[in-house]
Amino acid sequence: DVKVTQSSRYLVKRTGEKVFLECVQDMDHENMFWYRQDPGLGLRLIYFSYDVKMKEKGDIPEGYSVSREKKERFSLILESASTNQTSMYLCASAGQNYGYTFGSGTRLTVV
Amino acid sequence: AQSVTQPDIHITVSEGASLELRCNYSYGATPYLFWYVQSPGQGLQLLLKYFSGDTLVQGIKGFEAEFKRSQSSFNLRKPSVHWSDAAEYFCAVGSGGYQKVTFGIGTKLQVIP
Numbered sequence: 530d531v532k533v534t535q536s537s538r539y540l541v542k543r544t545g546e547k548v549f550l551e552c553v554q555d556m557d558h559e560n561m562f563w564y565r566q567d568p569g570l571g572l573r574l575i576y577f578s579y580d581v582k583m584k585e586k587g588d589i590p591e592g593y594s595v596s597r598e599k600k601e602r603f604s605l606i607l608e609s610a611s612t613n614q615t616s617m618y619l620c621a622s623a624g625q626n627y628g629y630t631f632g633s634g635t636r637l638t639v640v
Numbered sequence: 641a642q643s644v645t646q647p648d649i650h651i652t653v654s655e656g657a658s659l660e661l662r663c664n665y666s667y668g669a670t671p672y673l674f675w676y677v678q679s680p681g682q683g684l685q686l687l688l689k690y691f692s693g694d695t696l697v698q699g700i701k702g703f704e705a706e707f708k709r710s711q712s713s714f715n716l717r718k719p720s721v722h723w724s725d726a727a728e729y730f731c732a733v734g735s736g737g738y739q740k741v742t743f744g745i746g747t748k749l750q751v752i753p
Contacts, residue, residue: 533683560738560739562740562741564743569649569745570745571646571730571743571744571745571746572684572730572743573743574740574741574742577738577740579737579738585738619683619684621684623739626689626691627672627674627689627734627739627741628686629684629686629739629741631683631684631685632683633681633682633683634683
């Protein structure tokens, strides 16, 4: 069964910390995405990557960066975590014809 | 830029009743349209998608959706709802390259006995 795995289900971090969220896919997909999900706002695209070392900003990139050193791994980095980054973070990868597979999500709380 | 509107944030239906969830999109070209479902504590699962051809699309779990270009709509329907259908439903539109998708804010479905 194809999978997108997010390394942590729950995370609690302090304001100002540098936070890494990891996502790994085993489907050899070119495209990977990071979304954040907030009540009443749906899913909003933070960053996406269409190839190794290639990345594009999504709709809300401020305060975030990403890294894709290997095809199967796409990392989201919060340079200096703030309380307004408390959210559910969803990673997805996509094959042909928008065949998205989502991870189970990481619920991040910044205190 | 593309956008998706889901006008109903919460919907409550009785088990066995029919269901229709509304979705309107804004996109200049022929859209790629999707419905996803998210059960509590889970990731998103694709219910169905429309790329071209027949405007009535069948999906998993007994769901279907109809693409109406004149109304810019892609409403999701199910003839008889089961308690296990209680979840949040997201409509989405795909655009351009890189398989990028824009999601609506979601409709939370409650099913009562």
